[in-house]
Each structure stands twice: as structure tokens, then as C-alpha cells.
Amino acid sequence: DGGITQSPKYLFRKEGQNVTLSCEQNLNHDAMYWYRQDPGQGLRLIYYSQIVNDFQKGDIAEGYSVSREKKESFPLTVTSAQKNPTAFYLCASSSRGEGGYTFGSGTRLTVV
Amino acid sequence: DAKTTQPPSMDCAEGRAANLPCNHSTISGNEYVYWYRQIHSQGPQYIIHGLKNNETNEMASLIITEDRKSSTLILPHATLRDTAVYYCIVRVAHDSNYQLIWGAGTKLIIKP
Numbered sequence: 001d002g003g004i005t006q007s008p009k010y011l012f013r014k015e016g017q018n019v020t021l022s023c024e025q026n027l028n029h030d031a032m033y034w035y036r037q038d039p040g041q042g043l044r045l046i047y048y049s050q051i052v053n054d055f056q057k058g059d060i061a062e063g064y065s066v067s068r069e070k071k072e073s074f075p076l077t078v079t080s081a082q083k084n085p086t087a088f089y090l091c092a093s094s095s096r097g098e099g100g101y102t103f104g105s106g107t108r109l110t111v112v
Numbered sequence: 113d114a115k116t117t118q119p120p121s122m123d124c125a126e127g128r129a130a131n132l133p134c135n136h137s138t139i140s141g142n143e144y145v146y147w148y149r150q151i152h153s154q155g156p157q158y159i160i161h162g163l164k165n166n167e168t169n170e171m172a173s174l175i176i177t178e179d180r181k182s183s184t185l186i187l188p189h190a191t192l193r194d195t196a197v198y199y200c201i202v203r204v205a206h207d208s209n210y211q212l213i214w215g216a217g218t219k220l221i222i223k224p
Contacts, residue, residue: 004155035214042199042214043156090155094210100146100203101212103155 003027006091006104013078013085013111021076021107023091032074033101035090036060043090049074078109086111115139115202121219130187132218134200137181144203145176146212147185149196149220156199159185190222 004025013019025032031050035043045058049068063082068074074093078085088108092101117135124130136145144163148156160167160174162183167174173186187194199217203210 006155040216042216044214045211048211088153092155100148100158100161101156102158105155106153108153 004091004093004102004104006089006107008107009105011107011109013109015111016080018077018079019109021078021089021091021109023074023076023104024072025074025093025102026072027093027095027102028071029093029095029102030071031094031096032068033092033094034058034064034066034074034076035092037088037090037106046076046089085109115143115204115213116200116215118198118200118215118218120216121221123221123223124187124190126192126222126224127189130190130194130220130222132185132187132198132200132220133182134184135182136200136202139180139202140204141180142205145174145180145183146201146203147172147174148199148201149194150199150217151196159198161203190220192222192224194220195222196220 007022033048034046037043044060046064047066049055052071055066055068065077088106090106091104094101144161146161147159150156160172162174176183197217197219201212
């Protein structure tokens with residue numbers, strides 16, 4: 001079945017460490033997105049990529065980095081520069097045209 | 113900023129129709145309205161979308177006013193499993209693709 005896979009589901013990080021969240025899709029979608037969600041809040045866009053080897057900052061890109069070396073993969077690195085990284089992270093993808101986004105099941109990152 | 117306004121919470125009795133309102137008074141002529149829902153700690157799930165005409169699928173119906181400044185999502189026979197946060201979203205054109213602008217959503221609680 002086609003879909004988006006995020007891993008791991010839960011992740012714990014010590015302060016000062018970088019951590020990379022995985023996102024893989026087999027939907028042949030061109031665009032991929034990373035969102036952050038804090039408790040009781042909506043989704044905020046971190047980074048997005050419309051094509052391989054290209055990506056753009058979203059509304060809250062500071063302290064995060066991404067790469068898009070393959071169409072299927074869009075990993076997100078949460079760096080030590082991110083002041084408040086504890087959150088629920090969601091990856092999504094979309095095709096051009098009228099269709100909406102398909103989301104992964106999310107990664108819950110906790111800084112300990 | 114979100115282009116939609118939704119009530120923060122609503123209740124509905126099991127088996128009854130749940131009607132979720134959304135205001136999008138600044139929507140442009142070519143911007144679609146999308147609805148997603150999110151069950152706690154999961155990725156958002158696509159429900160339905162529309163531009164001008166009313167739409168219906170196996171999950172819900174979407175009623176858009178003639179002036180397109182508001183819409184209503186209807187779950188015809190709500191069940192306990194429909195308890196979730198429902199997001200009304202406007203899809204805006206961005207570069208050569210589209211982006212979904214998320215608000216805080218409506219927390220719908222279905223009561224037995």
C-alpha cells in the first residue's frame with residue numbers, strides 16, 4: 001500500500017544533541033513537507049520541498065535543517081540550535097493539482 | 113496567518129448529524145477549502161475538499177455558501193470514533209505549487 005512512513009514514533013534526545021527524523025513516501029509525490037505541532041495547537045510549517053535537491057524554509061525553520069536527495073525521502077534534522085524542540089513532528093506529501101496532503105503518523109520528540 | 117475561523121469546540125450526540133462551521137471571508141476565487149481531522153497523537157486524515165459546489169463522499173458532506181465566505185462540514189451519523197479535532201483549511205497558491213494554511217481547528221466530542 002502507498003503511504004508515508006515516519007520513524008521513529010517516539011524519540012528522546014539530550015540537550016545539545018542533533019537528531020534526525022526520517023520520512024519516506026512511496027506515493028510518487030513531488031512535494032514533501034515538515035510540520036511541527038505543539039499541544040492544543042495547529043500545524044506550523046518548518047520546511048518544504050517541491051522537487052529533488054530543492055527545499056524552502058517555512059514559517060519556523062530556525063534550528064532545523066533538511067535534505068531532499070531522493071524523491072522518496074525528506075529527512076529533518078533538529079539541531080542543538082532549536083531552543084524548544086519538544087513537540088510532535090509530522091511529515092506530509094502531495095502531488096501537483098487538486099489533491100490534498102497525505103500525512104505520516106508522526107514522531108514525538110522529547111528533550112530530556 | 114490562518115485564513116479560516118472555527119469554534120474551538122463542539123459537542124454532538126452519537127447518531128446525530130454533526131455540523132461543523134467555518135468562516136473564510138478572505139478566500140480568493142481559486143482557493144479551495146479542505147477539511148482534515150486529527151485523532152489524538154496521529155497524523156491528520158483528509159476528509160473532503162471543494163471550490164464552489166457542494167461535495168459529498170463516503171465520510172462527509174461539504175456545503176459552501178454561494179459567496180464562498182463560509183462552509184459547513186456535515187458528518188451525517190456521528191459515531192464515537194468521530195471524536196477528533198477538525199481543521200478547516202484554505203489551500204493557497206505558493207510558487208508553482210500549493211500550501212495548506214492551518215488554524216487551531218474545532219475539537220468535536222461525540223457523546224453517547
